[in-house]
Amino acid sequence: xxxxxxxxxxxxxxxxxxxxxxxxxxxxxxxxxxxxxxxxxxxxxxxxxxxxxxxxxxxxxxxxxxxxxxxxxxxxxxxxxxxxxxxxxxxxxxxxxxxxxxxxxxxxxxxxxxxxxxxxxxxxxxxxxxxxxxxxxxxxxxxxxxxxxxxxxxxxxxxxxxxxxxxxxxxxxxxxxxxxxxxxxxxxxxxxxxxxxxxxxxxxxxxxxxxxxxxxxxxxx
Amino acid sequence: xxxxxxxxxxxxxxxxxxxxxxxxxxxxxxxxxxxxxxxxxxxxxxxxxxxxxxxxxxxxxxxxxxxxxxxxxxxxxxxxxxxxxxxxxxxxxxxxxxxxxxxxxxxxxxxxxxxxxxxxxxxxxxxxxxxxxxxxxxxxxxxxxxxxxxxxxxxxxxxxxxxxxxxxxxxxxxxxxxxxxxxxxxxxxxxxxxxxxxxxxxxxxxxxxxxxxxxxxxxxx
DNA sequence: TGGAATAATAAGGTCAACCATAACATTTGG
DNA sequence: CCAAATGTTATGGTTGACCTTATTATTCCA
Numbered sequence: 001x002x003x004x005x006x007x008x009x010x011x012x013x014x015x016x017x018x019x020x021x022x023x024x025x026x027x028x029x030x031x032x033x034x035x036x037x038x039x040x041x042x043x044x045x046x047x048x049x050x051x052x053x054x055x056x057x058x059x060x061x062x063x064x065x066x067x068x069x070x071x072x073x074x075x076x077x078x079x080x081x082x083x084x085x086x087x088x089x090x091x092x093x094x095x096x097x098x099x100x101x102x103x104x105x106x107x108x109x110x111x112x113x114x115x116x117x118x119x120x121x122x123x124x125x126x127x128x129x130x131x132x133x134x135x136x137x138x139x140x141x142x143x144x145x146x147x148x149x150x151x152x153x154x155x156x157x158x159x160x161x162x163x164x165x166x167x168x169x170x171x172x173x174x175x176x177x178x179x180x181x182x183x184x185x186x187x188x189x190x191x192x193x194x195x196x197x198x199x200x201x202x203x204x205x206x207x208x209x210x211x212x213x214x215x216x217x218x219x220x221x
Numbered sequence: 222x223x224x225x226x227x228x229x230x231x232x233x234x235x236x237x238x239x240x241x242x243x244x245x246x247x248x249x250x251x252x253x254x255x256x257x258x259x260x261x262x263x264x265x266x267x268x269x270x271x272x273x274x275x276x277x278x279x280x281x282x283x284x285x286x287x288x289x290x291x292x293x294x295x296x297x298x299x300x301x302x303x304x305x306x307x308x309x310x311x312x313x314x315x316x317x318x319x320x321x322x323x324x325x326x327x328x329x330x331x332x333x334x335x336x337x338x339x340x341x342x343x344x345x346x347x348x349x350x351x352x353x354x355x356x357x358x359x360x361x362x363x364x365x366x367x368x369x370x371x372x373x374x375x376x377x378x379x380x381x382x383x384x385x386x387x388x389x390x391x392x393x394x395x396x397x398x399x400x401x402x403x404x405x406x407x408x409x410x411x412x413x414x415x416x417x418x419x420x421x422x423x424x425x426x427x428x429x430x431x432x433x434x435x436x437x438x439x440x441x442x
Numbered sequence: 443t444g445g446a447a448t449a450a451t452a453a454g455g456t457c458a459a460c461c462a463t464a465a466c467a468t469t470t471g472g
Numbered sequence: 473c474c475a476a477a478t479g480t481t482a483t484g485g486t487t488g489a490c491c492t493t494a495t496t497a498t499t500c501c502a
Contacts, residue, residue, distance in 0.1 A: 009459065029478065041460055043480065048458085060468055060479060091337035104329035113322050116312035230489065249449070262490055264450065269488085281449060281498055443502100450497070456490080467480070472473100 006072060008107040013045055014054060014073035015080070017065055019165065022142065025062030034165075074138030075114075080106040081127035081134075082117050088128040089121070095179070096170035098128055103165075129170075130161030130180030130216070148186075148196070148207075148215035156185045157217035164214040176205045178215060227293065229328040234266055235275060235294035236301070238286055240386065243363065246283030295359030296335075301327040302348035302355075303338050309349040310342070316400070317391035319349055324386075350391075351382030351401030351437070369407075369417070369428075369436035377406045378438035385435040397426045399436060 016034045020026050032042035046063050049055045054069035065073060083102035087093040093101060109117075115136065118124075126132055134140040145160040159182045164170050173179070177200050187204065188197040195206045207215075237255045241247050253263035267284050270276045275290035286294060304323035308314040314322060330338075336357065339345075347353055355361040366381040380403045385391050394400070398421050408425065409418040416427045428436075 007458075027479080037459090038461070039479070040462080040481085045459075087334065087337075091334065091341050093334065093337055097333070101331055101334050104331065105326060105334075108325035108329040110322055110325065112318070113308065113312065113314065113326075116308075116314055120312050228488075258489090259491070260449070261451085261492080266489075280451095445502100446500095448497100448499075450495100452495075453493090455492080457488105459487095461484100461486070463483090465480100465482080467478100469478075470474105470476090472475100 009045065010049065010052075010054070011072070011076045011107055013042075013049060014065065014069055015076045017055070017063065018070070018073045018077060019163065023065070023070070025058070025064045027062045028057075031063065071138045074134040074140070076106060078118075078134045078136075078138070079109045079114050081131060082114065082121060082124070083109070084127040084129065085121050085124050085133075086117060094174075095128060096167055096174045099165050099170060100167045126161075126180075128180070129163070130159065131163065143216055145216040145218040147213050148217045149209050149212035151186050151196075151217060151219070153186050153189050156183065156220045158183050158220060159215060160218050161216040162214055163216060164211075169211065169214065173211070173214070176207070177201060177203070178205070178207070183220070230266065231270065231273075231275070232293070232297045232328055234263075234270060235286065235290055236297045238276070238284065239291070239294045239298060240384065244286070244291070246279070246285045248283045249278075252284065292359045295355040295361070296332075297327060299339075299355045299357075299359070300330045300335050302352060303335065303342060303345070304330070305348040305350065306342050306345050306354075307338060315395075316349060317388055317395045320386050320391060321388045347382075347401075349401070350384070351380065352384065364437050366437040366439040368434050369438045370430050370433035372407050372417075372438060372440065374407050374410050377404065377441045379404050379441060380436060381439050382437040383435055384437060385432075390432065390435065394432070394435070397428070398422060398424070399426070399428070404441070 012035060013031065016031055017026050020030055020034060028042050028046060029039050031046070032039040035042065037045075046055060046057050049069070050057050053066055054072065055063050055065055057063045080099075080102050083105045084098045087098045087101055088095065118136075124133060130143075132140040132143065143160050148157070148159075151157055159178065159180050161180055162170070162173055162178065164173065178184075182200060184201075184205075185199040186196055187199055190197070193209050195208045196212050198205045198207055233256060234252065237252055238247050241251055241255060249263050249267060250260050252267070253260040256263065258266075267276060267278050270290070271278050274287055275293060276284050276286055278284045301320075301323050304326045305319045308319045308322055309316065339357075345354060351364075353361040353364065364381050369378070369380075372378055380399065380401050382401055383391070383394055383399065385394065399405075403421060405422075406420040407417055408420055411418070414430050416429045417433050419426045419428055
């Protein structure tokens with residue numbers, strides 16, 4: 001490899017940035033939260049990433065990926081999501097566990113293996129959670145949807161993607177049948193940031209707002 | 222996992238011990254050589270492994286795996302060789318590169334993924350290099366063969382396995398067509414630890430003794 | 443049997459990625 | 473507009489897995 005080899009930690013930070021924000025600035029606190037480290041540690045790491053030219057950090061304004069950082073991040077995400085496809089479609093690993101296992105594998109995957117895997121899988125466009133898989137060059141079409149937490153009462157929507165990463169969260173959503181492709185109706189939104197009442201299939205489901213933020217949906221017209 | 226998680230380094234040491242010796246004691250120098258670290262580092266690491274009850278080290282006599290250590294090692298080897306099968310048979314990765322890529326993946330593979338992979342592959346018995354794949358419990362039938370370096374002039378042998386791990390060595394052997402299943406005849410053994418002259422297919426090949434030690438063969442009666 | 447080769451131990455150092463605690467800066471909402 | 477929340481910086485600590493240099497111990501064979 002010509003790339004000096006980026007650490008697993010580096011890859012996790014860059015990936016988290018894309019997963020948290022797309023291209024907008026991410027506050028260090030959010031990053032720290034997602035990566036389960038203290039804000040102080042995240043700050044340190046962001047400084048290191050800045051020194052490597054992978055991110056730029058405006059104090060109190062958040063962190064953004066540089067072009068280089070974005071390229072690396074998309075590459076990591078590509079690897080991750082390809083492995084998700086393999087684990088789910090071929091190894092029959094449970095949906096809620098796929099992300100976690102793919103995450104370990106992604107850091108151990110050379111470019112050559114990534115491309116061979118993509119080829120083996122038939123160059124899939126989305127992962128089992130519904131997210132698009134970046135192409136070799138790191139570009140991908142963002143999903144055309146809104147957060148379920150922003151849907152209006154009465155809306156009938158189709159789930160495009162589930163953006164959660166924690167296995168327990170995924171497991172919970174899986175149990176409630178909140179999965180890509182599923183149709184559902186927003187029955188009610190409780191006040192004071194309360195849960196959403198949803199009709200999923202034949203069942204009524206109460207879903208906390210913070211969980212609803214993980215779900216990307218498309219309004220059926 | 223109930224296992225406290227063993228580091229990648231730990232896994233590499235344990236695996237190297239099996240690859241170097243089967244079950245006999247390994248001198249620290251050999252270990253250090255194989256793992257590309259200094260003997261001092263290997264010594265330190267062996268002490269740590271000893272503290273964890275994975276190896277036992279008799280000064281000046283070498284290191285042996287404990288039962289626990291052997292179990293872990295066989296498990297690592299299982300993962301490694303299953304990935305070798307996948308990379309070779311399904312991803313069509315070049316033979317000489319398969320070991321190296323599988324080695325990265327092995328450390329990132331949870332037991333559940335290992336078993337799902339074994340199942341997907343149809344529980345293969347040998348890896349592309351010809352080595353047996355330990356079963357779930359870590360047991361496997363050792364190859365019934367001798368080192369090519371110990372074969373006698375005039376012998377016609379079939380290659381059972383190639384035990385090299387370095388990609389450049391594997392590449393060299395691949396170019397000479399020294400691959401599992403291949404038949405060949407020992408034409409001559411040069412004196413003073415000199416190379417073997419082999420007839421491989423229609424070609425004559427000179428192979429250094431140290432390379433011949435990587436090749437396990439079975440005499441055709 | 444003595445010396446070369448090999449092995450072990452000691453002491454001190456580096457590096458990445460974390461941690462905690464504490465002080466200080468900025469932003470933002472009530 | 474000010475205080476709480478959030479973010480930043482400083483300082484010092486830990487851990488794993490390496491490193492070097494130097495000294496001492498053991499083995500083994502010529």
